Amino acid sequence: MLIEMKDVNLVYDVGHDEETYALKNINLNIKENRFYGILGPSGSGKSSLLYLLSGLRKPSSGEVIYKGKAYKDIRGKEMAQIRNKQFGFIFQRHFLMNYLTALENVLVPLNSNKKEDIDKAKELLIKLGLEREINKRPAKMSxxxxxxxxxxxxxxxxxEIIFADEITASLDHKNAFEVMKVLEGFKGKAAILVVTHDESILSGAEEIIRVWDGSIKSVEESRVNAL
Known part of the structure:
Protein backbone atom coordinates (compact mmCIF):
# COMPACT_ATOMS: atom_id res chain seq x y z
CA MET A 1 0.00 0.00 0.00
CA LEU A 2 1.32 3.44 -0.90
CA ILE A 3 -0.58 5.60 1.62
CA GLU A 4 -2.86 4.51 4.46
CA MET A 5 -5.11 6.65 6.64
CA LYS A 6 -6.15 5.11 9.96
CA ASP A 7 -8.90 6.70 12.07
CA VAL A 8 -7.87 10.19 10.95
CA ASN A 9 -9.57 13.33 12.25
CA LEU A 10 -8.84 16.94 11.42
CA VAL A 11 -10.32 19.35 13.94
CA TYR A 12 -10.26 23.14 13.99
CA ASP A 13 -10.62 25.23 17.16
CA VAL A 14 -9.41 22.36 19.34
CA GLY A 15 -10.18 23.05 22.99
CA HIS A 16 -12.83 25.66 22.21
CA ASP A 17 -16.48 25.27 23.09
CA GLU A 18 -17.31 24.56 19.47
CA GLU A 19 -14.80 22.35 17.68
CA THR A 20 -15.18 22.00 13.92
CA TYR A 21 -14.42 18.69 12.24
CA ALA A 22 -12.98 19.23 8.77
CA LEU A 23 -12.54 15.46 8.51
CA LYS A 24 -13.77 12.72 10.80
CA ASN A 25 -12.99 9.03 11.19
CA ILE A 26 -11.20 8.68 7.86
CA ASN A 27 -9.88 5.26 6.86
CA LEU A 28 -8.50 5.06 3.35
CA ASN A 29 -5.97 3.13 1.28
CA ILE A 30 -4.19 4.59 -1.75
CA LYS A 31 -2.56 2.07 -4.07
CA GLU A 32 0.35 2.53 -6.45
CA ASN A 33 -0.29 3.63 -10.04
CA ARG A 34 -4.04 4.19 -9.64
CA PHE A 35 -5.98 7.26 -10.79
CA TYR A 36 -8.26 8.53 -8.01
CA GLY A 37 -10.88 11.23 -8.20
CA ILE A 38 -11.71 12.91 -4.88
CA LEU A 39 -15.17 14.30 -5.42
CA GLY A 40 -17.39 16.51 -3.29
CA PRO A 41 -19.06 19.90 -3.02
CA SER A 42 -17.29 23.02 -1.80
CA GLY A 43 -16.51 22.77 1.92
CA SER A 44 -16.90 18.99 2.05
CA GLY A 45 -13.31 18.42 3.19
CA LYS A 46 -11.87 17.02 -0.05
CA SER A 47 -8.93 19.47 -0.21
CA SER A 48 -8.19 18.87 3.47
CA LEU A 49 -8.09 15.15 2.67
CA LEU A 50 -5.53 15.78 -0.08
CA TYR A 51 -3.37 17.92 2.22
CA LEU A 52 -3.33 15.18 4.85
CA LEU A 53 -2.50 12.50 2.27
CA SER A 54 0.43 14.59 1.05
CA GLY A 55 1.70 15.50 4.50
CA LEU A 56 1.10 19.22 3.96
CA ARG A 57 -1.18 19.18 6.98
CA LYS A 58 -1.04 17.09 10.17
CA PRO A 59 -4.08 15.22 11.48
CA SER A 60 -5.51 16.11 14.89
CA SER A 61 -5.65 12.37 15.63
CA GLY A 62 -5.06 9.12 13.82
CA GLU A 63 -2.21 8.27 11.48
CA VAL A 64 -1.28 8.85 7.87
CA ILE A 65 1.24 6.24 6.75
CA TYR A 66 3.44 6.48 3.66
CA LYS A 67 5.14 3.25 2.57
CA GLY A 68 4.77 1.78 6.04
CA LYS A 69 6.06 4.84 7.91
CA ALA A 70 3.81 7.36 9.66
CA TYR A 71 4.27 10.96 8.61
CA LYS A 72 4.66 11.91 12.27
CA ASP A 73 7.85 9.82 12.36
CA ILE A 74 9.34 11.44 9.26
CA ARG A 75 11.59 14.37 10.14
CA GLY A 76 11.43 17.73 8.36
CA LYS A 77 14.44 17.27 6.05
CA GLU A 78 13.37 13.79 5.01
CA MET A 79 9.80 14.99 4.42
CA ALA A 80 11.07 17.84 2.27
CA GLN A 81 13.04 15.38 0.15
CA ILE A 82 9.99 13.14 -0.25
CA ARG A 83 7.87 16.07 -1.39
CA ASN A 84 10.55 17.15 -3.85
CA LYS A 85 11.44 13.73 -5.26
CA GLN A 86 8.44 11.41 -4.79
CA PHE A 87 5.50 13.84 -4.83
CA GLY A 88 4.27 16.16 -7.55
CA PHE A 89 1.89 19.00 -6.65
CA ILE A 90 -0.52 20.88 -8.92
CA PHE A 91 -2.86 23.48 -7.43
CA GLN A 92 -5.78 25.56 -8.70
CA ARG A 93 -3.42 28.53 -8.80
CA HIS A 94 -0.41 27.56 -10.86
CA PHE A 95 2.11 29.35 -8.58
CA LEU A 96 4.51 29.92 -11.47
CA MET A 97 7.28 32.45 -10.99
CA ASN A 98 6.39 35.40 -13.22
CA TYR A 99 9.99 36.41 -13.89
CA LEU A 100 10.94 32.95 -15.19
CA THR A 101 10.17 31.40 -18.58
CA ALA A 102 8.09 28.24 -18.89
CA LEU A 103 11.29 26.21 -19.20
CA GLU A 104 12.88 27.84 -16.16
CA ASN A 105 9.73 27.27 -14.09
CA VAL A 106 9.74 23.56 -14.92
CA LEU A 107 13.39 23.29 -13.87
CA VAL A 108 12.82 24.87 -10.44
CA PRO A 109 12.38 21.54 -8.54
CA LEU A 110 15.63 20.23 -10.02
CA ASN A 111 17.62 23.43 -9.35
CA SER A 112 19.77 22.36 -12.28
CA ASN A 113 21.14 23.72 -15.54
CA LYS A 114 22.51 20.39 -16.77
CA LYS A 115 21.85 19.71 -20.44
CA GLU A 116 20.05 16.43 -19.75
CA ASP A 117 17.70 18.15 -17.31
CA ILE A 118 17.02 21.02 -19.71
CA ASP A 119 16.33 18.53 -22.49
CA LYS A 120 13.96 16.59 -20.25
CA ALA A 121 12.06 19.77 -19.32
CA LYS A 122 11.78 20.73 -22.98
CA GLU A 123 10.49 17.26 -23.86
CA LEU A 124 7.81 17.54 -21.18
CA LEU A 125 6.69 20.95 -22.41
CA ILE A 126 6.57 19.74 -26.00
CA LYS A 127 4.58 16.67 -24.92
CA LEU A 128 2.13 19.04 -23.26
CA GLY A 129 1.72 21.04 -26.46
CA LEU A 130 3.82 23.98 -25.29
CA GLU A 131 6.62 23.98 -27.83
CA ARG A 132 5.97 27.63 -28.73
CA GLU A 133 5.74 28.69 -25.08
CA ILE A 134 9.08 27.25 -23.88
CA ASN A 135 10.71 30.67 -23.66
CA LYS A 136 7.60 32.66 -22.73
CA ARG A 137 6.87 34.04 -19.28
CA PRO A 138 3.52 33.30 -17.57
CA ALA A 139 2.02 36.72 -18.42
CA LYS A 140 2.27 35.84 -22.12
CA MET A 141 0.41 32.53 -21.74
CA SER A 142 -3.24 31.56 -21.40
CA GLU A 160 5.30 8.33 -7.76
CA ILE A 161 2.29 10.37 -6.57
CA ILE A 162 0.66 13.38 -8.25
CA PHE A 163 -1.54 15.52 -6.00
CA ALA A 164 -3.88 17.81 -7.97
CA ASP A 165 -6.21 20.19 -6.13
CA GLU A 166 -9.07 21.74 -8.17
CA ILE A 167 -6.68 22.26 -11.08
CA THR A 168 -9.47 22.87 -13.61
CA ALA A 169 -11.65 25.15 -11.45
CA SER A 170 -10.52 28.36 -13.15
CA LEU A 171 -10.40 26.92 -16.68
CA ASP A 172 -13.06 26.74 -19.37
CA HIS A 173 -14.29 23.28 -20.37
CA LYS A 174 -11.98 22.97 -23.37
CA ASN A 175 -8.84 23.73 -21.37
CA ALA A 176 -10.10 21.67 -18.42
CA PHE A 177 -10.45 18.55 -20.54
CA GLU A 178 -7.08 19.17 -22.21
CA VAL A 179 -5.39 19.38 -18.81
CA MET A 180 -7.10 16.19 -17.62
CA LYS A 181 -6.14 14.38 -20.81
CA VAL A 182 -2.51 15.19 -20.03
CA LEU A 183 -2.82 13.70 -16.55
CA GLU A 184 -4.55 10.62 -17.92
CA GLY A 185 -1.45 10.04 -20.03
CA PHE A 186 0.40 9.19 -16.82
CA LYS A 187 -2.01 6.48 -15.71
CA GLY A 188 -0.06 3.41 -14.69
CA LYS A 189 3.11 5.42 -14.14
CA ALA A 190 2.14 7.18 -10.89
CA ALA A 191 -0.66 7.34 -8.37
CA ILE A 192 -2.82 10.31 -9.39
CA LEU A 193 -5.19 12.04 -6.96
CA VAL A 194 -7.42 14.74 -8.39
CA VAL A 195 -9.67 16.83 -6.13
CA THR A 196 -12.68 18.34 -7.88
CA HIS A 197 -16.36 19.19 -7.55
CA ASP A 198 -16.91 18.43 -11.25
CA GLU A 199 -17.47 14.73 -11.92
CA SER A 200 -17.42 15.28 -15.69
CA ILE A 201 -13.63 15.71 -15.71
CA LEU A 202 -13.06 12.37 -13.97
CA SER A 203 -13.87 10.13 -16.93
CA GLY A 204 -10.35 8.68 -16.78
CA ALA A 205 -10.36 7.98 -13.03
CA GLU A 206 -10.24 4.37 -11.88
CA GLU A 207 -11.67 5.00 -8.43
CA ILE A 208 -13.91 7.78 -7.10
CA ILE A 209 -13.66 8.83 -3.44
CA ARG A 210 -16.83 10.72 -2.54
CA VAL A 211 -16.46 13.16 0.36
CA TRP A 212 -19.44 14.70 2.18
CA ASP A 213 -19.46 16.82 5.35
CA GLY A 214 -15.95 15.73 6.34
CA SER A 215 -16.58 12.02 5.89
CA ILE A 216 -15.92 9.55 3.10
CA LYS A 217 -19.33 8.69 1.74
CA SER A 218 -18.07 5.97 -0.60
CA VAL A 219 -15.07 4.65 -2.52
CA GLU A 220 -16.15 3.12 -5.78
CA GLU A 221 -14.75 1.96 -9.06
CA SER A 222 -15.55 4.51 -11.73
CA ARG A 223 -18.36 3.75 -14.14
CA VAL A 224 -16.02 3.75 -17.14
CA ASN A 225 -13.65 1.24 -15.55
CA ALA A 226 -16.49 -0.88 -14.23
CA LEU A 227 -17.79 -1.52 -17.78
Whole structure:
Protein backbone atom coordinates (compact mmCIF):
# COMPACT_ATOMS: atom_id res chain seq x y z
CA MET A 1 0.00 0.00 0.00
CA LEU A 2 1.32 3.44 -0.90
CA ILE A 3 -0.58 5.60 1.62
CA GLU A 4 -2.86 4.51 4.46
CA MET A 5 -5.11 6.65 6.64
CA LYS A 6 -6.15 5.11 9.96
CA ASP A 7 -8.90 6.70 12.07
CA VAL A 8 -7.87 10.19 10.95
CA ASN A 9 -9.57 13.33 12.25
CA LEU A 10 -8.84 16.94 11.42
CA VAL A 11 -10.32 19.35 13.94
CA TYR A 12 -10.26 23.14 13.99
CA ASP A 13 -10.62 25.23 17.16
CA VAL A 14 -9.41 22.36 19.34
CA GLY A 15 -10.18 23.05 22.99
CA HIS A 16 -12.83 25.66 22.21
CA ASP A 17 -16.48 25.27 23.09
CA GLU A 18 -17.31 24.56 19.47
CA GLU A 19 -14.80 22.35 17.68
CA THR A 20 -15.18 22.00 13.92
CA TYR A 21 -14.42 18.69 12.24
CA ALA A 22 -12.98 19.23 8.77
CA LEU A 23 -12.54 15.46 8.51
CA LYS A 24 -13.77 12.72 10.80
CA ASN A 25 -12.99 9.03 11.19
CA ILE A 26 -11.20 8.68 7.86
CA ASN A 27 -9.88 5.26 6.86
CA LEU A 28 -8.50 5.06 3.35
CA ASN A 29 -5.97 3.13 1.28
CA ILE A 30 -4.19 4.59 -1.75
CA LYS A 31 -2.56 2.07 -4.07
CA GLU A 32 0.35 2.53 -6.45
CA ASN A 33 -0.29 3.63 -10.04
CA ARG A 34 -4.04 4.19 -9.64
CA PHE A 35 -5.98 7.26 -10.79
CA TYR A 36 -8.26 8.53 -8.01
CA GLY A 37 -10.88 11.23 -8.20
CA ILE A 38 -11.71 12.91 -4.88
CA LEU A 39 -15.17 14.30 -5.42
CA GLY A 40 -17.39 16.51 -3.29
CA PRO A 41 -19.06 19.90 -3.02
CA SER A 42 -17.29 23.02 -1.80
CA GLY A 43 -16.51 22.77 1.92
CA SER A 44 -16.90 18.99 2.05
CA GLY A 45 -13.31 18.42 3.19
CA LYS A 46 -11.87 17.02 -0.05
CA SER A 47 -8.93 19.47 -0.21
CA SER A 48 -8.19 18.87 3.47
CA LEU A 49 -8.09 15.15 2.67
CA LEU A 50 -5.53 15.78 -0.08
CA TYR A 51 -3.37 17.92 2.22
CA LEU A 52 -3.33 15.18 4.85
CA LEU A 53 -2.50 12.50 2.27
CA SER A 54 0.43 14.59 1.05
CA GLY A 55 1.70 15.50 4.50
CA LEU A 56 1.10 19.22 3.96
CA ARG A 57 -1.18 19.18 6.98
CA LYS A 58 -1.04 17.09 10.17
CA PRO A 59 -4.08 15.22 11.48
CA SER A 60 -5.51 16.11 14.89
CA SER A 61 -5.65 12.37 15.63
CA GLY A 62 -5.06 9.12 13.82
CA GLU A 63 -2.21 8.27 11.48
CA VAL A 64 -1.28 8.85 7.87
CA ILE A 65 1.24 6.24 6.75
CA TYR A 66 3.44 6.48 3.66
CA LYS A 67 5.14 3.25 2.57
CA GLY A 68 4.77 1.78 6.04
CA LYS A 69 6.06 4.84 7.91
CA ALA A 70 3.81 7.36 9.66
CA TYR A 71 4.27 10.96 8.61
CA LYS A 72 4.66 11.91 12.27
CA ASP A 73 7.85 9.82 12.36
CA ILE A 74 9.34 11.44 9.26
CA ARG A 75 11.59 14.37 10.14
CA GLY A 76 11.43 17.73 8.36
CA LYS A 77 14.44 17.27 6.05
CA GLU A 78 13.37 13.79 5.01
CA MET A 79 9.80 14.99 4.42
CA ALA A 80 11.07 17.84 2.27
CA GLN A 81 13.04 15.38 0.15
CA ILE A 82 9.99 13.14 -0.25
CA ARG A 83 7.87 16.07 -1.39
CA ASN A 84 10.55 17.15 -3.85
CA LYS A 85 11.44 13.73 -5.26
CA GLN A 86 8.44 11.41 -4.79
CA PHE A 87 5.50 13.84 -4.83
CA GLY A 88 4.27 16.16 -7.55
CA PHE A 89 1.89 19.00 -6.65
CA ILE A 90 -0.52 20.88 -8.92
CA PHE A 91 -2.86 23.48 -7.43
CA GLN A 92 -5.78 25.56 -8.70
CA ARG A 93 -3.42 28.53 -8.80
CA HIS A 94 -0.41 27.56 -10.86
CA PHE A 95 2.11 29.35 -8.58
CA LEU A 96 4.51 29.92 -11.47
CA MET A 97 7.28 32.45 -10.99
CA ASN A 98 6.39 35.40 -13.22
CA TYR A 99 9.99 36.41 -13.89
CA LEU A 100 10.94 32.95 -15.19
CA THR A 101 10.17 31.40 -18.58
CA ALA A 102 8.09 28.24 -18.89
CA LEU A 103 11.29 26.21 -19.20
CA GLU A 104 12.88 27.84 -16.16
CA ASN A 105 9.73 27.27 -14.09
CA VAL A 106 9.74 23.56 -14.92
CA LEU A 107 13.39 23.29 -13.87
CA VAL A 108 12.82 24.87 -10.44
CA PRO A 109 12.38 21.54 -8.54
CA LEU A 110 15.63 20.23 -10.02
CA ASN A 111 17.62 23.43 -9.35
CA SER A 112 19.77 22.36 -12.28
CA ASN A 113 21.14 23.72 -15.54
CA LYS A 114 22.51 20.39 -16.77
CA LYS A 115 21.85 19.71 -20.44
CA GLU A 116 20.05 16.43 -19.75
CA ASP A 117 17.70 18.15 -17.31
CA ILE A 118 17.02 21.02 -19.71
CA ASP A 119 16.33 18.53 -22.49
CA LYS A 120 13.96 16.59 -20.25
CA ALA A 121 12.06 19.77 -19.32
CA LYS A 122 11.78 20.73 -22.98
CA GLU A 123 10.49 17.26 -23.86
CA LEU A 124 7.81 17.54 -21.18
CA LEU A 125 6.69 20.95 -22.41
CA ILE A 126 6.57 19.74 -26.00
CA LYS A 127 4.58 16.67 -24.92
CA LEU A 128 2.13 19.04 -23.26
CA GLY A 129 1.72 21.04 -26.46
CA LEU A 130 3.82 23.98 -25.29
CA GLU A 131 6.62 23.98 -27.83
CA ARG A 132 5.97 27.63 -28.73
CA GLU A 133 5.74 28.69 -25.08
CA ILE A 134 9.08 27.25 -23.88
CA ASN A 135 10.71 30.67 -23.66
CA LYS A 136 7.60 32.66 -22.73
CA ARG A 137 6.87 34.04 -19.28
CA PRO A 138 3.52 33.30 -17.57
CA ALA A 139 2.02 36.72 -18.42
CA LYS A 140 2.27 35.84 -22.12
CA MET A 141 0.41 32.53 -21.74
CA SER A 142 -3.24 31.56 -21.40
CA UNK A 143 -4.65 30.05 -18.21
CA UNK A 144 -4.62 26.58 -19.73
CA UNK A 145 -1.04 26.98 -20.88
CA UNK A 146 0.09 28.14 -17.44
CA UNK A 147 -1.62 25.15 -15.84
CA UNK A 148 0.14 22.80 -18.25
CA UNK A 149 3.48 24.38 -17.32
CA UNK A 150 2.60 23.68 -13.68
CA UNK A 151 1.89 20.06 -14.63
CA UNK A 152 5.27 19.78 -16.36
CA UNK A 153 6.92 21.17 -13.22
CA UNK A 154 5.10 18.57 -11.11
CA UNK A 155 6.24 15.76 -13.40
CA UNK A 156 9.88 16.73 -13.90
CA UNK A 157 11.10 14.46 -11.07
CA UNK A 158 9.02 11.47 -12.25
CA UNK A 159 6.97 11.45 -9.00
CA GLU A 160 5.30 8.33 -7.76
CA ILE A 161 2.29 10.37 -6.57
CA ILE A 162 0.66 13.38 -8.25
CA PHE A 163 -1.54 15.52 -6.00
CA ALA A 164 -3.88 17.81 -7.97
CA ASP A 165 -6.21 20.19 -6.13
CA GLU A 166 -9.07 21.74 -8.17
CA ILE A 167 -6.68 22.26 -11.08
CA THR A 168 -9.47 22.87 -13.61
CA ALA A 169 -11.65 25.15 -11.45
CA SER A 170 -10.52 28.36 -13.15
CA LEU A 171 -10.40 26.92 -16.68
CA ASP A 172 -13.06 26.74 -19.37
CA HIS A 173 -14.29 23.28 -20.37
CA LYS A 174 -11.98 22.97 -23.37
CA ASN A 175 -8.84 23.73 -21.37
CA ALA A 176 -10.10 21.67 -18.42
CA PHE A 177 -10.45 18.55 -20.54
CA GLU A 178 -7.08 19.17 -22.21
CA VAL A 179 -5.39 19.38 -18.81
CA MET A 180 -7.10 16.19 -17.62
CA LYS A 181 -6.14 14.38 -20.81
CA VAL A 182 -2.51 15.19 -20.03
CA LEU A 183 -2.82 13.70 -16.55
CA GLU A 184 -4.55 10.62 -17.92
CA GLY A 185 -1.45 10.04 -20.03
CA PHE A 186 0.40 9.19 -16.82
CA LYS A 187 -2.01 6.48 -15.71
CA GLY A 188 -0.06 3.41 -14.69
CA LYS A 189 3.11 5.42 -14.14
CA ALA A 190 2.14 7.18 -10.89
CA ALA A 191 -0.66 7.34 -8.37
CA ILE A 192 -2.82 10.31 -9.39
CA LEU A 193 -5.19 12.04 -6.96
CA VAL A 194 -7.42 14.74 -8.39
CA VAL A 195 -9.67 16.83 -6.13
CA THR A 196 -12.68 18.34 -7.88
CA HIS A 197 -16.36 19.19 -7.55
CA ASP A 198 -16.91 18.43 -11.25
CA GLU A 199 -17.47 14.73 -11.92
CA SER A 200 -17.42 15.28 -15.69
CA ILE A 201 -13.63 15.71 -15.71
CA LEU A 202 -13.06 12.37 -13.97
CA SER A 203 -13.87 10.13 -16.93
CA GLY A 204 -10.35 8.68 -16.78
CA ALA A 205 -10.36 7.98 -13.03
CA GLU A 206 -10.24 4.37 -11.88
CA GLU A 207 -11.67 5.00 -8.43
CA ILE A 208 -13.91 7.78 -7.10
CA ILE A 209 -13.66 8.83 -3.44
CA ARG A 210 -16.83 10.72 -2.54
CA VAL A 211 -16.46 13.16 0.36
CA TRP A 212 -19.44 14.70 2.18
CA ASP A 213 -19.46 16.82 5.35
CA GLY A 214 -15.95 15.73 6.34
CA SER A 215 -16.58 12.02 5.89
CA ILE A 216 -15.92 9.55 3.10
CA LYS A 217 -19.33 8.69 1.74
CA SER A 218 -18.07 5.97 -0.60
CA VAL A 219 -15.07 4.65 -2.52
CA GLU A 220 -16.15 3.12 -5.78
CA GLU A 221 -14.75 1.96 -9.06
CA SER A 222 -15.55 4.51 -11.73
CA ARG A 223 -18.36 3.75 -14.14
CA VAL A 224 -16.02 3.75 -17.14
CA ASN A 225 -13.65 1.24 -15.55
CA ALA A 226 -16.49 -0.88 -14.23
CA LEU A 227 -17.79 -1.52 -17.78
Missing amino acids: GGQRQRVAIARALINDP
